[in-house]
Amino acid sequence: MTTDAAGTSGTNAGQIATIQEGAQLVTLVNVFTVAPERQQQVVDMLIDATERTMRNMPGFVSANIHRSFDGKKVINYAQWRSKDAFEAMQKNPEAGVHMKTIAAMTSFEPTLCEVVSVNSA
Numbered sequence: 001m002t003t004d005a006a007g008t009s010g011t012n013a014g015q016i017a018t019i020q021e022g023a024q025l026v027t028l029v030n031v032f033t034v035a036p037e038r039q040q041q042v043v044d045m046l047i048d049a050t051e052r053t054m055r056n057m058p059g060f061v062s063a064n065i066h067r068s069f070d071g072k073k074v075i076n077y078a079q080w081r082s083k084d085a086f087e088a089m090q091k092n093p094e095a096g097v098h099m100k101t102i103a104a105m106t107s108f109e110p111t112l113c114e115v116v117s118v119n120s121a
Contacts, residue, residue: 017062027113028078032106036071043067049098059085
């Protein structure tokens, strides 16, 4: 695992999330609800799916995996160059294997969206 200048860790450190109004990207916010004893397993599975499959797919930009402190949620904040690229990933058999395995362990709510406002201190 590597860390880039922005402090982003992962094997795909050169591509980091771009959170910017007007960026021509599609953002997936997927909230997984999981039993607390399985939270780390789901985190590991999402990281593995990203490193083995998603990052090699056309249009992939970044994936950022978060876990809640209560152990009940895992959030994937991912970016794709276009809705078409995201939909192609969903039809990919290799990606489907990862998604089905994770879906069997969680309930989830995927949402595609665009960044409309960014504020910072």
